[in-house]
Amino acid sequence: VQHEVEHHTSLEATLLEIQALLERHESEREEAAQEQPGEEARALAEIARRHEDELESRLNRLHPADTAFVLESLPAEQRDAAWPLIHRDRRGAILLELAESVQEPLIQLLGDDELIELSRQLPSTDFADLVENLPEERAAAVLGRLGAGERQQVQTALSFPEDSVGALMETDVVTVWDDLTLEQAIQSLRGRGALPEPLTSILVVDRSNVLKGLLPVARLLFGDPSRKVVEVMDADPVHFSTTDKADEAAQAFDRYDLIAAPVVDPQRRLVGWVNVDQVVDRLSDDTFKQSLGQVGLEEDADLFAPVWRSGQRRWVWVGLNLLTAFIASRVIGVFEGSIEKLAALAALMPIVASIGGNTGNQTVALVIRGLTLSQLNESNRLYLLRRELAVSALNGVVWGLLMGAITLLLYGSLPLAAVMGLAMLLNMLVAATAGVVCPLVLERLGRDPVMGSSILLTGITDSMGFLIFLGLASAILL
Amino acid sequence: VQHEVEHHTSLEATLLEIQALLERHESEREEAAQEQPGEEARALAEIARRHEDELESRLNRLHPADTAFVLESLPAEQRDAAWPLIHRDRRGAILLELAESVQEPLIQLLGDDELIELSRQLPSTDFADLVENLPEERAAAVLGRLGAGERQQVQTALSFPEDSVGALMETDVVTVWDDLTLEQAIQSLRGRGALPEPLTSILVVDRSNVLKGLLPVARLLFGDPSRKVVEVMDADPVHFSTTDKADEAAQAFDRYDLIAAPVVDPQRRLVGWVNVDQVVDRLSDDTFKQSLGQVGLEEDADLFAPVWRSGQRRWVWVGLNLLTAFIASRVIGVFEGSIEKLAALAALMPIVASIGGNTGNQTVALVIRGLTLSQLNESNRLYLLRRELAVSALNGVVWGLLMGAITLLLYGSLPLAAVMGLAMLLNMLVAATAGVVCPLVLERLGRDPVMGSSILLTGITDSMGFLIFLGLASAILL
Numbered sequence: 035v036q037h038e039v040e041h042h043t044s045l046e047a048t049l050l051e052i053q054a055l056l057e058r059h060e061s062e063r064e065e066a067a068q069e070q071p072g073e074e075a076r077a078l079a080e081i082a083r084r085h086e087d088e089l090e091s092r093l094n095r096l097h098p099a100d101t102a103f104v105l106e107s108l109p110a111e112q113r114d115a116a117w118p119l120i121h122r123d124r125r126g127a128i129l130l131e132l133a134e135s136v137q138e139p140l141i142q143l144l145g146d147d148e149l150i151e152l153s154r155q156l157p158s159t160d161f162a163d164l165v166e167n168l169p170e171e172r173a174a175a176v177l178g179r180l181g182a183g184e185r186q187q188v189q190t191a192l193s194f195p196e197d198s199v200g201a202l203m204e205t206d207v208v209t210v211w212d213d214l215t216l217e218q219a220i221q222s223l224r225g226r227g228a229l230p231e232p233l234t235s236i237l238v239v240d241r242s243n244v245l246k247g248l249l250p251v252a253r254l255l256f257g258d259p260s261r262k263v264v265e266v267m268d269a270d271p272v273h274f275s276t277t278d279k280a281d282e283a284a285q286a287f288d289r290y291d292l293i294a295a296p297v298v299d300p301q302r303r304l305v306g307w308v309n310v311d312q313v314v315d316r317l318s319d320d321t322f323k324q325s326l327g328q329v330g331l332e333e334d335a336d337l338f339a340p341v342w343r344s345g346q347r348r349w350v351w352v353g354l355n356l357l358t359a360f361i362a363s364r365v366i367g368v369f370e371g372s373i374e375k376l377a378a379l380a381a382l383m384p385i386v387a388s389i390g391g392n393t394g395n396q397t398v399a400l401v402i403r404g405l406t407l408s409q410l411n412e413s414n415r416l417y418l419l420r421r422e423l424a425v426s427a428l429n430g431v432v433w434g435l436l437m438g439a440i441t442l443l444l445y446g447s448l449p450l451a452a453v454m455g456l457a458m459l460l461n462m463l464v465a466a467t468a469g470v471v472c473p474l475v476l477e478r479l480g481r482d483p484v485m486g487s488s489i490l491l492t493g494i495t496d497s498m499g500f501l502i503f504l505g506l507a508s509a510i511l512l
Numbered sequence: 513v514q515h516e517v518e519h520h521t522s523l524e525a526t527l528l529e530i531q532a533l534l535e536r537h538e539s540e541r542e543e544a545a546q547e548q549p550g551e552e553a554r555a556l557a558e559i560a561r562r563h564e565d566e567l568e569s570r571l572n573r574l575h576p577a578d579t580a581f582v583l584e585s586l587p588a589e590q591r592d593a594a595w596p597l598i599h600r601d602r603r604g605a606i607l608l609e610l611a612e613s614v615q616e617p618l619i620q621l622l623g624d625d626e627l628i629e630l631s632r633q634l635p636s637t638d639f640a641d642l643v644e645n646l647p648e649e650r651a652a653a654v655l656g657r658l659g660a661g662e663r664q665q666v667q668t669a670l671s672f673p674e675d676s677v678g679a680l681m682e683t684d685v686v687t688v689w690d691d692l693t694l695e696q697a698i699q700s701l702r703g704r705g706a707l708p709e710p711l712t713s714i715l716v717v718d719r720s721n722v723l724k725g726l727l728p729v730a731r732l733l734f735g736d737p738s739r740k741v742v743e744v745m746d747a748d749p750v751h752f753s754t755t756d757k758a759d760e761a762a763q764a765f766d767r768y769d770l771i772a773a774p775v776v777d778p779q780r781r782l783v784g785w786v787n788v789d790q791v792v793d794r795l796s797d798d799t800f801k802q803s804l805g806q807v808g809l810e811e812d813a814d815l816f817a818p819v820w821r822s823g824q825r826r827w828v829w830v831g832l833n834l835l836t837a838f839i840a841s842r843v844i845g846v847f848e849g850s851i852e853k854l855a856a857l858a859a860l861m862p863i864v865a866s867i868g869g870n871t872g873n874q875t876v877a878l879v880i881r882g883l884t885l886s887q888l889n890e891s892n893r894l895y896l897l898r899r900e901l902a903v904s905a906l907n908g909v910v911w912g913l914l915m916g917a918i919t920l921l922l923y924g925s926l927p928l929a930a931v932m933g934l935a936m937l938l939n940m941l942v943a944a945t946a947g948v949v950c951p952l953v954l955e956r957l958g959r960d961p962v963m964g965s966s967i968l969l970t971g972i973t974d975s976m977g978f979l980i981f982l983g984l985a986s987a988i989l990l
Contacts, residue, residue: 045886046886046889049886049889050889050890050891053891053892054891097767097768099767099768099769100767103767103885103887106885106887107886107887107888107889107892108892109892109895109899131767220733220734223734224734229730229734231728231730231731232712232713232728232730232769232771233728233730234710234712234729234730234771235710250709250710250711251712251729251730251733252707252709252710252711252712252729253709254733255698255729255732255733256698256701256702256707284796285796287792288792288793288796289575289577289578289581289609290575290577291577291710291789291792292789293710293712293771293788293789310771310788310792311769311770311771313792314765314766314769314788314791314792314795315766317792317795317796317799318762318763318766318795320799321795321798321799321801321802321884322802322877322881322884323799324799324800324802324803325802325803325806325877325880325881326877326878326881328803328877329870329873329874329877330874331874331877331878337878337881337882337887337888337896338892338895338896338899341899341902341903341906342906344899344903345903345906345907348871348874348903348907349907349910351870351874352867352870352871352907352911353911355866355867355870355871356863356867356911356914356915358866359862359863359866359867360863360918362862362863362866363859363860363862363863364859366858366859366862367856367859370855370856370858370859371855373851373855373858374852374855377848377849377851377852377858378845378848379858380844380848380851380855380857380858380861381841381842381844381845381848382841383858384837384840384841384844384862384865384974384978385834385837385838385840385841387862388833388836388837388840388970388974389830389833389834389837391970392807392829392830392833392966392967392970393826393830393833395807395966396807396808396809396826396829399800399803399804399806399807399809400804400809400815402803403800403803403804403815404815406799406800407581407584408523408524408527408585409581409584409585409815410585410815411524411527411528411585412528413528413531413532414531414585414586414587414816417587417816418815418816421587421816421819421822424819425819425822425823425826428819428820428823429823429826429827429830432827433830433831433834436834437834440838488870488873489870492866492869492870496862496866500862
């Protein structure tokens with residue numbers, strides 16, 4: 035099938051056109067429905083049908099990845115209207131390209147027969163990705179209707195944890211034996227029939243399927259045909275086991291500029307391979323994982339998910355946020371007496387809290403990056419803490435003096451100015467410490483240090499900021 | 513050169529060992545320096561030298577990318593101690609792998625002679641990446657000492673903006689003519705001598721160097737030798753121009769699972785190609801760009817940069833943060849009279865501000881993701897605003913009622929509880945609006961919507977939160 039592969043800019047235009055078509059289509063259908071039956075109504079229905087055809091042809095002419103992009107960019111109602119127009123034989127390829135949160139509701143719209151049909155069109159690892167997003171009961175029903183061999187392959191693929199190399203790998207490996215000559219190797223590959231594309235490297239195994247090396251296709255092509263595969267191949271290629279973390283595999287691809295890498299079992303027998311295109315998919319998903327995670331959103335949060343679902347997703351974090359804000363509020367409650375005597379305290383205290391929250395979040399962002407890249411370890415985290423404290427002390431002195439001066443100008447009280455400056459310095463030190471410690475503790479507890487770290491940190495810097503400022507003020511001024 | 517290509521987990525161990533060696537090395541040198549000259553001092557110096565040899569051999573045995581990883585993970589002083597131990601012929605490869613903020617100070621340590629030497633070792637596009645990070649005067653001096661041809665290549669590479677495809681592309685293209693047979697094509701490539709690795713695709717041009725297609729190496733290998741290149745190639749491959757945005761190219765690689773793509777000039781003449789490994793590099797850099805940018809840090813901020821430099825980098829954002837916090841403080845200042853009468857207001861107002869800041873940041877993270885992926889456009893941004901307002905209204909009602917109830921329990925005042933609940937709802941609506949509008953306005957102004965958007969948003973939600981809550985309270989309660 036020849037697809038329109040469009041460039042990014044023109045794809046934006048395509049999206050706008052399809053949105054316009056969908057809107058027109060919707061309003062035309064409404065109009066036709068309101069009209070009394072008769073000539074007029076038939077004419078309207080005819081126009082609506084012609085526009086629907088145009089829409090259908092546009093959606094199906096696009097590359098599956100582009101259709102997926104368009105679907106992701108549509109509000110939920112328009113998405114549901116567009117989906118039935120997509121031809122059945124293209125739905126599998128498109129579903130695979132969709133973000134999980136968009137994919138999930140669409141898969142559930144598929145009938146069992148259609149799912150079985152997809153199992154024939156798609157490689158078993160890809161089909162497993164779809165089955166994974168079905169409710170458990172339906173997944174079991176669909177698996178039950180597959181052939182025994184196919185079922186086992188899908189079940190194996192399903193058995194790997196989502197963030198493992200096993201879940202990332204493909205199993206349709208192209209191999210040659212290490213003791214063949216290049217000429218024999220080429221013969222054996224030609225005999226194999228259809229080869230997957232893009233084919234960039236051949237995996238080299240011995241007669242027991244134990245990994246021996248990696249042979250770039252170009253070397254097979256340009257090497258001396260009488261030489262042995264074992265002499266020409268890369269003998270110790272970077273390889274993974276199915277239980278390795280997918281993120282670490284992606285980092286290895288980045289670090290060593292890999293195009294493909296074999297996956298082996300504990301006996302070093304070949305079980306699959308990871309291709310760079312899956313790593314690119316994963317990395318581009320990761321791009322937003324941290325920034326969304328810090329505010330408590332899932333990585334593939336759907337920009338256009340229905341309101342109710344979005345609201346629920348954010349509840350747990352809004353709740354946690356309220357809890358920490360409530361604690362901060364009780365800290366202030368303790369000092370209500372002081373505030374009644376000097377209302378200026380109420381005006382100044384949010385500055386102390388805010389500066390702590392924002393500088394602490396800078397530290398959190400750096401620490402999470404260091405953790406994700408494995409640059410932070412036992413031996414340098416203390417160094418990092420000292421450094422962040424030093425940076426905060428430097429900034430705290432500079433900005434504390436400035437805010438102290440401004441406080442003096444505004445309220446004309448030197449003690450109040452001193453309390454303000456000192457509280458800013460101290461809370462920035464608290465923020466640096468919390469910024470380093472929070473993600474590290476979350477990680478030590480086996481939790482993702484990204485999820486909600488920003489909400490946790492703000493809770494600490496708010497409470498401590500109020501405590502330090504109001505405490506100092508009560509002790510010194512009142 | 514055979515490198516130790518280490519797996520991620522063992523690389524962490526390697527890093528720890530090298531850190532330990534560096535620490536021991538430092539303390540031994542100090543000891544030797546303090547000792548009086550004599551037998552003892554010579555023995556100590558001998559031990560220090562042996563350990564230095566061990567360190568040197570470890571650092572130089574690693575893959576350049578791994579040495580770069582180790583250097584990035586070292587505190588600045590240890591990094592400066594390790595750098596001179598790295599062999600001159602490996603420095604270029606290692607510098608290319610380093611994050612910019614780590615690379616920059618190390619490049620400036622190189623002498624002019626060493627830089628000229630690097631220009632001979634590295635492809636001109638890679639060498640240009642290094643020259644870019646030199647102070648202007650030194651860059652001019654180094655360029656002046658290059659041969660005319662080399663200088664022109666480097667200057668061409670330097671002329672592309674940093675985020676363009678031109679800066680990403682390589683110029684050592686491997687091409688064949690479209691009118692050759694596969695057999696002739698293989699002959700012409702063999703005649704070319706050394707081919708770059710990994711070679712996954714051959715670019716197909718006509719006799720005027722105009723791009724005609726892309727020929728995967730595997731198809732060259734397994735196709736019928738008597739067929740023409742033009743019959744076997746992909747006739748309309750995804751291609752870029754030098755002025756295309758690098759990010760958009762990366763998205764196209766992700767979307768269409770590309771391994772390589774040609775770059776052409778306006779006349780469709782081939783000027784270079786982009787390889788997937790550069791896209792992987794770029795994507796893995798991007799992973800942290802947004803989360804760091806939102807809190808005002810540069811994407812390649814160095815975890816272990818010297819304190820002074822880190823402090824300065826954060827100043828402009830701390831300053832902006834203080835400004836917005838100061839405005840929020842003045843809003844409270846207006847209501848000091850109300851707070852004197854009812855100090856409970858001071859305790860409750862940070863809850864309103866905090867919930868607005870955190871929910872608004874959730875919206876900001878979603879909007880920036882939508883903008884980066886081009887899923888947000890003129891026609892659906894209004895839809896998104898309505899949706900975010902609806903989600904906020906839903907959450908605002910739920911949590912507003914809860915906090916109202918808690919306020920009633922704590923302070924026993926129904927009007928205060930009503931003000932609290934209403935203020936929370938209203939500030940969450942403000943937060944949703946600001947969360948959608950802030951990044952869009954920054955983008956419209958031609959600025960990066962990521963940089964500091966979180967600080968800007970918090971400024972708005974704080975000020976508005978205090979204004980709404982204290983304003984309502986003053987009007988209703990006092």
